[in-house]
Amino acid sequence: MNIVILAAGMGKRMQSALPKVLHPLAGKPLLSHVIDTARALAPSSLCVVYGHGGDAVPALLKSDDLAFARQEPQLGTGHAVMQAHAHLHDDMPTLVLYGDVPLTLGASLQRLIESAGRNKLAILTVTLSDPTGYGRIVREDGRIVRIVEQKDATPAELTITEVNTGILVAPTAKLKHWLSTLSNDNAQGEYYLTDIVARAVADGVEVVATQPAAIWETLGVNSKVQLAELERIYQRSLADRLLEQGVTLADPARIDIRGSLVCGRDVSIDVGCVFEGAVTLADGVSIGANCVIRNARIAAGAAIKPFCHIEDATVGAAAQVGPYARLRPGTELADHVHIGNFVEVKNSIVGAGSKANHLAYVGDTTVGARVNIGAGTITCNYDGVNKFRTIIEDDVFIGSDTQLVAPVTVGAGATLGAGTTLTKDAPAGKLTVSRARQITIDGWQRPVKQTSPKK
Ligand code: UD1
C-alpha cells in the first residue's frame, strides 16, 4: 500500500507562525501522530505533501522511510495528491490521510483498507447531526455516486448528514488517471480530490464506505479551540486505557500523558500529574498530586509525594520522594532511599537506605548506603567554571548546614559536625567539624538606642 498524508494547508485559524501540522498534541506534532499511525500499517511508500510553512515540516520530520512532496501553491486536495504522483506505486492501493487529523485509529483504517480490496474506492464516512462545512456523500439507491462540497451543494444536498472525512483508499493507477482529469470549475476554484468519486462511478469502479469506531477519530484541527478539544479527547482515551489496566486514577480527567506511561499492578496516581517521554511505574507505586515526571523509572512500591519534579532519573524500590522534591537528570536512587521536601538531586547516585529529608542540594555526588544527609547540606560542585564530584561513603552522617566543597571524599562511617565547610577529605569513622568554637562573653550589654540632638 502507498500512503499519502496531506499537510500543505495553511491553518490560518491557528493564529501562529508554526505550520499547523507541527502544533503538538500530547507533546508530539499533529503530523507525527498521523505518520506513526501510517507506519503501523507498514506501507511500501509513505509520502507527506507539505507546502505552507516552507521547509519547516521536512526539516523537523525527515526520516529514511518518509518521502516529502512540496505543493506550491496549494490548489486543493486533488492537486495535493497529484504532487505525490512519483511516490505512488501503481500496483497497490493508495491510502490518503490528513496531517491535521491526528486521532484516527489503525483498526479503523485497516477496515477501510480491507473494504477497498485491490479495485474499489473506499471512503471513510461519518454521520453527523450537524454536517456543516463537510463534503456530503450523495447516494442514489443506496450507492455512493459522488461527493459534493458544502459550498457547491444544493439546499437538498445540504440536508445530507453522511459526510466525507477526507480519508480514502483508491486503486492507484485509476487514481492517477482520475486526478489528471480534475477541473477547478467549482465554488472554491480548487482541484477537489472528492471529484474522483464521480469519476470512479463513471468508470464502473465500485465505491464503498466504512465508518470509524468513534467520530473523534476523524476530527481535524483548524484552531486552538479544536486542538484543545482533541487534546482532552486523546488524554481521556489514554486515561481510560490505564483504568482498564487496573491503574487507580483519582480523576481520569486530570492526568496528562505526553509520551508513554507503562504501569504495573496496583499503581495509583493522584490529580494533576503530567508524564512526559517514557515513564515506567512498577507495581504498587503511588504518585501524589501535581507531579511532573519525565523519562523516569520508578521501582516497585516507591511513593512519590505531591509536587515533585522528576526528569531523566530512576527511583529504587520502596523509596520515598517529596513532597516538593526535584530529581534532575542523572539521578539514580537505590532502594529505600528517602528524598524529602525541598531537596534537589542532580547527576548523583544515592545508595540503599540513604536519606536526605530536608532542604539539601546533592549534585555530582556518589552517596553510599545508609547515609544521613542533614537539613541544609549542600554539595558545592561548581567553581564557576568546572564541576567536581563529591564521594560520600557508606554509613556517613552529615550534620545540618554542611557544605562539601568538591572534589572531596567523606570516608565510610564518618560524621561531619553541623555547619561544617568541608574542603579536605574527611577520614573514615571519625568526627570532622570545621567551625569556630562557641564562646560566651560575660557582662556583655546590648546597645541602647541613641537619642539624636533636637534641630
Ligand atoms: C475536505 C474535503 C471535504 C471533507 C473535509 C473533511 C475536499 C475537496 N474536501 O474539505 O469533502 O468533508 O475535507 O475535513 O477534499 N490540503 C493540502 N493542499 C491543499 C488543500 C488541502 O495539502 O491544497 C490538506 C490540508 O492541509 C488538510 C486537508 O488537505 O490536511 C484538507 O484540507 P481542508 O482545506 O481542511 O479541506 P476542506 O475544504 O475542509
Ligand code: MG
Ligand atoms: Mg479547503
